Amino acid sequence: MSAKLPISFHCQNADHQRCVNDALAQAEMLCRQQKQRFTAIRQRVLELVWQQHKPIGAYEVLEHLQADGRTAPPTVYRALDFLQKMGLVHRIASLNAYVGCVQPGESHDGHFLICKSCHALAEINAPEINAAIMQSASDIGFQPVRQTIEVMGLCPECSG
């Protein structure tokens, strides 16, 4: 057994805004540490990503930004690329969408469980999955570099 992240599909804080604020504060700290600029746009995009418990599409982010004034797609993609490089958000390949990373601090690949009913997403930290992949890969001489691990199914609330 290994240490696991506290996992949940839905926010446990009564006030999700607190999650958002925490994420923003942590991001600011990380950017400062790594001498990266946490610009207004980057903050706003990260905030938008965190404001939902489910993956958000780039063009959905764009729509929100456009409420504050004209914005074009490259602006959104640049911000998302930056946030990914900083390990602050993950891209979900099977959905073409983005989620906030629950364990920021270093760029890494996540393992995701995604509810096909309510679209909630949980990022899990499962060393056994990594171990199984590493083992299978090394069996045939393959050197893993990045992973895309996305499992669709039903979350506890929707399967009940």
Added chain:
Amino acid sequence: MSAKLPISFHCQNADHQRCVNDALAQAEMLCRQQKQRFTAIRQRVLELVWQQHKPIGAYEVLEHLQADGRTAPPTVYRALDFLQKMGLVHRIASLNAYVGCVQPGESHDGHFLICKSCHALAEINAPEINAAIMQSASDIGFQPVRQTIEVMGLCPECSG
């Protein structure tokens, strides 16, 4: 230890056309069994997918089809959708591309190792990966339905 598929990144037949022909023959049999029509377009698309050892994009398939006469995107996507439903090809979400399935016969999700250098792909059959995912999921009450497991890295030939 479990039974594993014969895995390789590159074809072991001297003549890859044999792989292609085998795949086509098996597909024809499966379609017959399930009373599905293995039309000329479906055959041709499956052939094109199999003719490479790496994932092929829908529009790349389209280009090849257009050499034989005018064809539009929906035709390609329909054929690919059909082949996916039949379990004859897999879609690789992280690449927006398609590969032939090495163990057709029922629709299923594959586990993929993809070389980021030569783009070769291996479909592996690793029950340990499934087990690890199932365990992690059931720990938090999640019921998996579909998986996207794609590992990028270096194949034996490219890492040597």
Added chain:
DNA sequence: TATGTAATGTTATAATATAGCGCTTAAAAA
């Protein structure tokens, strides 16, 4: 052959993502 259904043709458009270039602004150097 007549008939219903599945498959395909065709046009248009939606959805996702990036190239390229010039301006602005923040950070670093002088």
Added chain:
DNA sequence: TTTTTAAGCGCTATATTATAACATTACATA
């Protein structure tokens, strides 16, 4: 502080991936 430099962003255009909608064709079978 001023200058220099590079990063970030605005903006236009366009590439890439995918689907909607409806007409037509071809197949299975009654």
